[in-house]
Amino acid sequence: MSDTTTDKKRYFVASTAELESNDRVIAEIQGREIAVFDVDGEYYAVANYCVHQGGPACEGLLSGTVTVNEEMELSYDQEGEVVACPWHGWEFDVKTGEHLASSEYVLPTYDVVVDDCKVYVEL
């Protein structure tokens, strides 16, 4: 099932320059709100609808997260890759949509294409 591009459509979201200065852009595509994140020049598209209680998951703080190193000392990781839903603080990995506390909860993700400095989401 690798070649499904034929039945998918591209939707323009933003220019690469715009994403670089904003770290994320939220677009409405086919009735869905989809956020595209720029993580060091890589783009990730995630649904802006929280799997918890429907909050705007991708509008919250984009930061890293607390973890522990091998010595079990507190450290900070994934800077710029974790978005927290502003309603109750559920953290999601923007690269995979996965909820950090339980991978059973995943925000839908979408394919992103870049063409001529323009960023598109494929649905």
Add this chain to the structure above:
Amino acid sequence: MVETSKIQRISDLDTVVDCDFHLVERQSDILPYIEEPFNKMLSRSTGDDYGYLSNLYPTPGFLTPVTTGKVQSETVRSPEDVRRGMEMLETDRSVLTPTQNLYLACVHHDELAGALAGAYNEYLLDTFIEPNEGLYGAVVVPPQKPQRGAEEIEKHGDEDGIIAAFVPSGGVHPPLGNSQYEPIYEAAESKGLPVMMHNAAGTMMKNFPQQFHGLDRYLSTHVPAHAMQHMVNLSSMITQGIPVKYPELNFIIQEAGIGWIPYFMRRFDAEYSGKREDAPMLNQQPSDYIRDQFYFTSQPLEGADDPAYIEHTLRLFDGGNNLMFSSDYPHLDFDHSDELLKMLRGKFSDEEIENIYGQTALSVYDF
């Protein structure tokens, strides 16, 4: 299994009452209403250059998701803020509850606690209460000064839009079954107001200081704090016969989830069988008093990913008659209105769902 449910969404409900909608009043919002001598004592313009000595309400110093910015709570300091929240939640009536004053029982000066309660009540009435628009509230009583609490109830209990008395029950000492609190219960019963009991996780710092310091994180404190403080107060109240002495008085127990309720009722009955001499005033099973005179608000609903758990648990304490919807908006663990409804549809009758979302509240509060 209920076959035909007409109620699919919140807008299908007749009346939605939110039993816990928080103002986020600041100390500076209520100080303009404070009585003497505190008004004079606090009206100086300089004094605290340390930045924290002006806080009259002790704070636990939690590192929370609000502190880090991972939760972005709305503010509620004006009637417009309330309306915005109610629109989002699709509710018809809100029972307005405090935030800062959840810590009232921790205030380290009994007369000041009384004055702060008085100031909050004036602020509430002056700024928010508007029954025509669904904005109702509760008279806050200072647990340190039960007689003053009774006076607040006497003073405001008949005002339009005041529908309950509110005991900030976290941090109270001794627990609420002690006879010193009886003036509060007496006044509330005579005004026909139910007594709401609401803790805050950080109030554990006062009545469970060793545990509070030992837990050392917000998460580990917050998990047990609400239910354990309620269990202590309820244990004291029922053993001391408060529901027997005030048979017309109802209590509303807030913000501790649901699973502990059937556990607590059954444990109490089981223990009572062998220790009845400690509670000679009771003439029914302890759980009967809970069923008759105690109501519980729904948030924070644990197990919302497990419909069988919710159904079973609610059935175990007659939730169709004793549970009342609450959002806890705008706090960091608030429940959206349809969170519970999703679990009830198809499992509870339309009548039970209407009860949980508003009809029970309409009869328990003094609307």
